[in-house]
Amino acid sequence: MAAPLRHPLILLACAAMLAIYLPLAPALAMLLTPALSGDNWRALFADAQFWQSLTATLVSTTLAVVGALAIALSSVAALWPGASWQRLSARLPLLLAIPHVAFATAVLLLFADGGVVYRLLPFVSAPYDRYGIGLGITLAVKESAFLLWVIYGVLRSQTLSQQATVLQSLGYGRGQTLWWLIVPAIAPTLAAVSLAIAAWSVSVVDVAIILGPGNPPTLAVLSWQWLNQGDALQQAKGLLACLLLSGLLGLYAGVGYAMWRVWRRVVPTFSGVRRPSQIRWPGVSLAVLLPLCGVLCSLLLVVIAADASLRPDLLSTSLTLALGSSGVALVVSLLWLEAGLLRFSRWIWLPIALPALPLAVGQYRVALMLGIDGEYGAILWGHLLWVVPWMLLVLQPAWQRLDARQMLVARTLGWSRIRIFYRLKLPLLIRPGLAALAVGFSVSIAQYMPTLWLGAGRFATFTTEAVALSSGGGSSALAGQALWQLLLPALFFALTAYGSRRAGDYRQGLR
Numbered sequence: 001m002a003a004p005l006r007h008p009l010i011l012l013a014c015a016a017m018l019a020i021y022l023p024l025a026p027a028l029a030m031l032l033t034p035a036l037s038g039d040n041w042r043a044l045f046a047d048a049q050f051w052q053s054l055t056a057t058l059v060s061t062t063l064a065v066v067g068a069l070a071i072a073l074s075s076v077a078a079l080w081p082g083a084s085w086q087r088l089s090a091r092l093p094l095l096l097a098i099p100h101v102a103f104a105t106a107v108l109l110l111f112a113d114g115g116v117v118y119r120l121l122p123f124v125s126a127p128y129d130r131y132g133i134g135l136g137i138t139l140a141v142k143e144s145a146f147l148l149w150v151i152y153g154v155l156r157s158q159t160l161s162q163q164a165t166v167l168q169s170l171g172y173g174r175g176q177t178l179w180w181l182i183v184p185a186i187a188p189t190l191a192a193v194s195l196a197i198a199a200w201s202v203s204v205v206d207v208a209i210i211l212g213p214g215n216p217p218t219l220a221v222l223s224w225q226w227l228n229q230g231d232a233l234q235q236a237k238g239l240l241a242c243l244l245l246s247g248l249l250g251l252y253a254g255v256g257y258a259m260w261r262v263w264r265r266v267v268p269t270f271s272g273v274r275r276p277s278q279i280r281w282p283g284v285s286l287a288v289l290l291p292l293c294g295v296l297c298s299l300l301l302v303v304i305a306a307d308a309s310l311r312p313d314l315l316s317t318s319l320t321l322a323l324g325s326s327g328v329a330l331v332v333s334l335l336w337l338e339a340g341l342l343r344f345s346r347w348i349w350l351p352i353a354l355p356a357l358p359l360a361v362g363q364y365r366v367a368l369m370l371g372i373d374g375e376y377g378a379i380l381w382g383h384l385l386w387v388v389p390w391m392l393l394v395l396q397p398a399w400q401r402l403d404a405r406q407m408l409v410a411r412t413l414g415w416s417r418i419r420i421f422y423r424l425k426l427p428l429l430i431r432p433g434l435a436a437l438a439v440g441f442s443v444s445i446a447q448y449m450p451t452l453w454l455g456a457g458r459f460a461t462f463t464t465e466a467v468a469l470s471s472g473g474g475s476s477a478l479a480g481q482a483l484w485q486l487l488l489p490a491l492f493f494a495l496t497a498y499g500s501r502r503a504g505d506y507r508q509g510l511r
Contacts, residue, residue, distance in 0.1 A: 013336045013339035016336070017332070017336060020381070020384045023359055026362045027358045031242055031243040031358055033239075034240050034243075040233070053217060053218055054219050057202060057220065057245075060132030060133070060135040061201040064140045064198075064201035065197055067140025067141070071140065077174045080155060080164070088148070089149075091291035092291065094294035094295055097489060099445060101210065105482035106296075116304075129212060130213050134212070135211045138211060139204070139207065148290070154186045160182070164177050167180070192353075195253055199356075202220065202355055203356050205357065205449055206449075206467045209221055209471070210467060219245060220355075222238075223357060227239070245357060245358065297486075302483060304479035305476055308477055310484065317461050318445060318485075318488060321379060322492075332388055333388060333392050333436070334429075338421055338425075357449065360449040360450055360453055363381075374456035376455075379451055379455045381454075383447050386447065386450075387440040387444050391437075394432060398431075402425060407420055407424065431500045431503060434496040437492075438497075445461075451464055469481060
């Protein structure tokens with residue numbers, strides 16, 4: 001029975017993934033078509049806002065990537081291995097659980113003109129930031145927590161910890177341990193995560209709208225504005241700007257690879273010279289401040305949003321979209337894993353590694369062709385392009401850890417493929433499945449462009465409302481929407497953690 005079932009399962013899994021990833025093809029075609037006209041390029045380069053927007057994008061993205069790497073690596077050099085590193089890892093979710101829009105809203109309410117700092121210290125006025133420096137620093141702080149979380153998973157190796165202890169016992173400093181041992185060991189993971197951070201930072205729209213720069217904005221926001229206009233030339237300029245964002249990501253990847261090649265030739269020298277550890281306070285201070293940023297962000301939103309009221313329509317839309325997209329994505333992910341298509345999973349990660357704006361453009365074009373724009377189902381479908389890869393990122397390692405010998409024994413007992421799946425594999429995947437659901441729920445809550453574009457402005461969520469209020473709404477209302485955008489994923493994470501614990505208690509006697 002298993003053999004006849006395999007081929008329909010593969011076809012079903014491929015059809016589901018094809019439906020979700022369908023916008024990749026029109027996105028590529030849409031970007032390349034305007035690029036064939038020289039007049040479009042001349043109009044883009046002649047635009048008064050273009051060069052300043054490009055500069056702001058380069059500055060903010062570079063600050064985000066380099067800043068996140070600097071914060072993460074300095075914290076690793078100062079704390080790993082040891083009890084302090086374990087404490088930092090346990091506290092990272094305090095910042096990780098906060099959505100980008102909520103974190104950016106807290107930064108805006110704290111540092112903008114008329115914000116908390118201005119009211120406490122009237123002589124301190126926020127300078128005009130035309131280069132996106134504040135945006136880059138905010139993204140660096142937020143993304144460093146994600147980078148540290150990934151590094152924590154890689155540095156669990158007992159062998160690496162023992163090698164670091166040996167190096168330090170021989171008199172080599174923590175800086176030498178970082179460059180000689182840690183960075184080479186985590187280089188592939190570090191490169192992949194840095195590319196994902198660059199892809200997010202170069203095309204971020206919602207956070208850039210909240211924090212600025214305003215006029216001209218970053219290239220992603222400027223492209224978003226052009227694409228929302230009815231003029232054909234403006235839309236062509238927006239598509240070319242999207243193409244440039246993809247080119248910028250390729251430029252960052254090329255520069256990073258070149259720097260890695262140079263670094264491999266220069267470091268380490270293995271000259272035998274010991275350089276004892278210098279003052280550790282920068283790394284230790286950053287490690288303390290990162291979780292504290294998450295706590296302060298939450299407290300600030302709670303205090304300012306004290307008088308804000310909850311809108312039931314926003315709660316209903318945000319909750320149903322997040323639950324629906326994460327539930328569908330869980331089914332699709334399990335279907336893909338069960339079909340045994342892991343060897344074709346490289347292209348699954350494209351939405352994480354590519355700028356989001358061109359993909360949202362492709363989604364909108366497909367929705368227009370199918371006549372489903374402005375429909376609830378279109379928004380749900382749009383969220384899946386980002387929810388599915390993030391959930392697979394959580395589920396795939398757990399699936400690969402399943403003991404194949406158990407499946408073989410079950411088959412020798414005459415169990416069918418379906419029975420092995422729901423009686424053997426699913427119980428073993430309860431905990432990672434709940435964790436994947438929580439991640440997918442959080443990713444869906446944070447979606448701005450697919451919600452606004454595919455919904456044609458008819459469906460408001462806490463994220464879209466917070467971005468809209470950031471340009472002219474009251475502080476209390478703005479903080480209220482950002483606070484609910486923070487609370488929903490936090491509550492869902494707590495529920496899934498409780499469910500995971502209960503599942504473990506229930507199955508404890510079966511171990």
